[in-house]
Amino acid sequence: MAFVIIKPKRDKALQRKHPWVFSGALAQKKGNPAAGDTVDIVSAKGEWLGRGAYSPKSQIAVRLWTFSEDEPVDEAFFRRRLERAIVNRRELKKRCHLNACRLVNAESDGLPGLIIDQYDRFLVCQFLTVGVHAWKDVIVQQLQDLVAPEGIFERSDSPVLDKEGLPRTVGRLAGHEPPETIEIREGDFRFLVDVRNGHKTGFYLDQRDNRHQATHYAADGDVLNCFCYTGGFGVAAMAGGARTVTNIDVSVASLDLARQNMVLNNLNSERVDYLQADVFKQLRYFRDAARDFDVIILDPPKFADSKQQLDRASRGYKDINLLAVKLLRAGGYLFTFSCSGLMEPALFQKIVADAALDAGRDAQIIGRMGQAADHPTSLTFPEGHYLKGLLCRVW
Ligand code: SAH
Secondary structure, three states: OOEEEEOOOOOHHHHOOOOEEEHHHEEEEEOOOOOOOEEEEEOOOOOEEEEEEEOOOOOEEEEEEEOOOOOOOOHHHHHHHHHHHHHHHHHHHHHOOEOEEEEEEHHHHOOOOEEEEEEOOEEEEEEOOHHHHHOHHHHHHHHHHHHOOOEEEEEEOOOHHHHHOOOOEEEEEEEOOOOOOEEEEEOOEEEEEOOOOOOOOOOOHHHHHHHHHHHOOOOOOEEEEEOOOOOHHHHHHHHOOOOEEEEEEOOHHHHHHHHHHHHHOOOOHHHEEEEEOOHHHHHHHHHHOOOOEEEEEEOOOOOOOOHHHHHHHHHHHHHHHHHHHHHEEEEEEEEEEEOOOOOOHHHHHHHHHHHHHHHOOOEEEEEEEOOOOOOOOOOOOHHHOOOEEEEEEEO
C-alpha cells in the first residue's frame, strides 16, 4: 500500500485522532498514490499513525478512515461504519416519530466526506471527497442492503467539490427516481421536501429541535421568520399558537413550498404573510415603518466559507441582529443562528451582544441551540459543530 510520511512534530492532531492531515504536514509520499487511494500515514520516526484517503488537489491531503492498524479499508469496513451510523439513529427516529433523518454525518460518523439523509423511503447522498467518491458503488450497494430504500438519489453539487477536483453530480443512483416532493414526518409536523432542487439534500433537518423550541415561545405573538426557506419555523410558530407569522425569503420556489407546508399542517394560512424580499432591506423597511414583533427568527445562509470572509460575515450578522433587536417588543424573543462553522460560538455571541448594545436594548440568553442529534459532532472533530443558535429575551 502507498504511504505518506508526516513532517516531524506535525503528528499531534493525529495522535488525538483528528481525521485530517493538511498538505503542508506531508514530508513525503511513497508508492505514487492516486486521488482517492487508501494510504497509510507514518510519522517521521516511522510509527504507524493511521490510514486514510489521499486527495492530491485538496489542502486536506488525507482524510482518515481508521486509527487501527489491523483494520483494512474494504467493503466490510464500509458495511460496519454505515451499519453503526444507521443503527445509532433508530432510537431517535422512533422516539421523535421521524421518517426523515441524517443517517450518516461524515467525519463525525467515521466516514469523511459522506452525507446520507433519509426522506421517508428515499435516501439522498452527497459524496464530497475523492475518498468517498472512490467507494461510491460499494456504499450504494451497502445502503440498498441495509435500508432497502425505494430509491437512492445523489446531490453531490456543493462548491466544496471544486476543492477536491470532483465534478458536480446530481441524479439517480439506484431504485426509483424520487417524486417531485417527498412528504416527511417530524413528530406532529409534516413537510414537503424537494430533494432535486432544494438546499443541501432538500431540507434543514439540523434545525429540528430548534423548530420545536420555537413552538413554545410563539403563543399569541407576531412572529417574523427571516430566511424562512420552506417555512419550517413558520409552521412551528403557527402550531404554537402564533397570532401572525411573516415568512421572508428571496426564493419564490421556497416561499411556494412554505405555503404548501402550512396547508399540509392544517394551519390557518390567512394569518401568514409570505414576502419575497431581501431580509437586509426588509428589516430596514420594517424599522422605518415602525413595525414590531414578539418573536424574530434569523436563520441566514452560511455567510463565511473561508477565514478571509469572516470579517464580512461578522458585519452581516451584526447588521441583521441589530435590526432584529430593534424590531422586538419588550420581552420579545430572538432566535438567532449562524451555520458558518468558521464562526466561533464566542465570536457569534459577542456580535449579538454588540448588536443589542448598539440597539440600546438589554438582552439575556435564555437558551443555546445547536444541530439536532442526528448531526453528531465527534469529540475528535470539533469542526463538525457548525450550527450555533442563541435564544435571547430582549427588553
Ligand atoms: N430557516 C430555514 C433555512 C434557511 S436557509 C429552515 O429552517 O428551513 C437560508 C435561506 O435564506 C434560503 O432559503 C435562501 O433562499 C434565503 N436567503 C439567502 N439570502 C437571503 C436574503 N438576503 N434575503 C432573504 N432570503 C435570503
